[in-house]
Amino acid sequence: MAKDRKIDMVILGLLSHNPLTGYDIKKQIDGGIRFFWKGSFGSIYPALASLEESGLIQKAENVKNESGRERIYYEITDAGREKLRIWLSDSKSVNDLKYEMLLKVFFGGATDNEMSIATIEEFEKEISRDLAVLQVYKNNLSHVLDQRDHLFFYLTVSFGVETYEGYLRWCQDAKKLLVERTD
Amino acid sequence: MAKDRKIDMVILGLLSHNPLTGYDIKKQIDGGIRFFWKGSFGSIYPALASLEESGLIQKAENVKNESGRERIYYEITDAGREKLRIWLSDSKSVNDLKYEMLLKVFFGGATDNEMSIATIEEFEKEISRDLAVLQVYKNNLSHVLDQRDHLFFYLTVSFGVETYEGYLRWCQDAKKLLVERTD
DNA sequence: AAAACGATATATCAAATTGATACATAAAGG
DNA sequence: CCTTTATGTATCAATTTGATATATCGTTTT
Numbered sequence A, B: 001m002a003k004d005r006k007i008d009m010v011i012l013g014l015l016s017h018n019p020l021t022g023y024d025i026k027k028q029i030d031g032g033i034r035f036f037w038k039g040s041f042g043s044i045y046p047a048l049a050s051l052e053e054s055g056l057i058q059k060a061e062n063v064k065n066e067s068g069r070e071r072i073y074y075e076i077t078d079a080g081r082e083k084l085r086i087w088l089s090d091s092k093s094v095n096d097l098k099y100e101m102l103l104k105v106f107f108g109g110a111t112d113n114e115m116s117i118a119t120i121e122e123f124e125k126e127i128s129r130d131l132a133v134l135q136v137y138k139n140n141l142s143h144v145l146d147q148r149d150h151l152f153f154y155l156t157v158s159f160g161v162e163t164y165e166g167y168l169r170w171c172q173d174a175k176k177l178l179v180e181r182t183d
Numbered sequence C: 001a002a003a004a005c006g007a008t009a010t011a012t013c014a015a016a017t018t019g020a021t022a023c024a025t026a027a028a029g030g
Numbered sequence D: 001c002c003t004t005t006a007t008g009t010a011t012c013a014a015t016t017t018g019a020t021a022t023a024t025c026g027t028t029t030t
Helices: A006-015 A022-029 A041-053 A078-088 A100-106 A113-141 A148-180 B006-015 B022-029 B041-053 B078-088 B100-106 B113-141 B148-180
Strands: A057-059 A074-076 A095-099 B057-059 B074-076 B095-099
Touching (some): A006 A022, A006 A057, A022 A041, A074 A078, A095 A100, A095 B100, A100 B006, A100 B095, A100 B148, B006 B022, B006 B074, B006 B078, B041 B057, B041 B074, B074 B078, B095 B100
Antiparallel strands (some): A057 A074, A095 B095, B057 B074
């Protein structure tokens, strides 16, 4: 058995709700999921082909295709649901975090502190923008927490809010320290 | 000109302090850097070869090799320092975050809440362990902040402390919500 | 009505990276 | 003496990214 590809689990998870095309999957990944995961067409389409070949998903012929336009809907199979459950039942996760921003801060000794401050401010701007989006999500979701589906999305959103607020606090402290000690 | 490989910048940054072997670089990445970046031998050795070919680093013949054992030290060149400075002067960074833990939480609807709770608890355990390490680093570094080199490391460590504490707060809240709403 | 444009949609490819593995020496411990 | 752990360089298949190609559809501009 081939080792689990993460993109396979994303696809199975999304298809566990309803049939989707590769393009739909990409849109969902670029939506609310983008705060904790990402995936490109270059991994999605090959994964769809291989998942179909191993019988974990199948083409949904019944979903009608009103235009002549090519739209390939996939749906999850029972084997696919089982595969998803097995993955979910393993509580061990691998989290892969790469902050180019911190790499630049770490090697800040090779330039002036102003460079590091600019790098931090750029990060701060991006995080502030994203935090505003997350706050809107959180607000809307907090009214519908009794619906189970929304609860899980709420949890990932509140994770984002908690960590992004921490990021912003750190940005303030870090800038202060760097200004105090400017050469 | 080929696009910047991130591993190249890690290597140039590390070599900007002193000459190192590929193995030394791996050890440093697995040390204090591991909280915000990672890299494998499979990327380090090819990068060393290509950086040498393009004249950004060179073999340090002068560092003596007391044993018969193979140990290839590399040192940064002036061109390498310039390359590092150019990268540092670009305040835009790409941060790449993938939390398999949150992916499992997000797709938690496909199983019982207990699975999600177990996934969160596993994460919590790992974060608690790492936070203890970061706290020790932070404590030791806070006494030597006047040394410029230590300041930058301190900043990345305090980033870790701030975000990890946020993670742990979220774990508490998330578990509470999941227990309250257990089917 | 034609042209231009942006969104939809599938697909492939080079390059970067991981994770595993291979190979070999040195040091430390039982 | 022997086994395990750390040191050290190196390669490879598999995964993933980021860019690009190709084409259709719907809307707006000329």
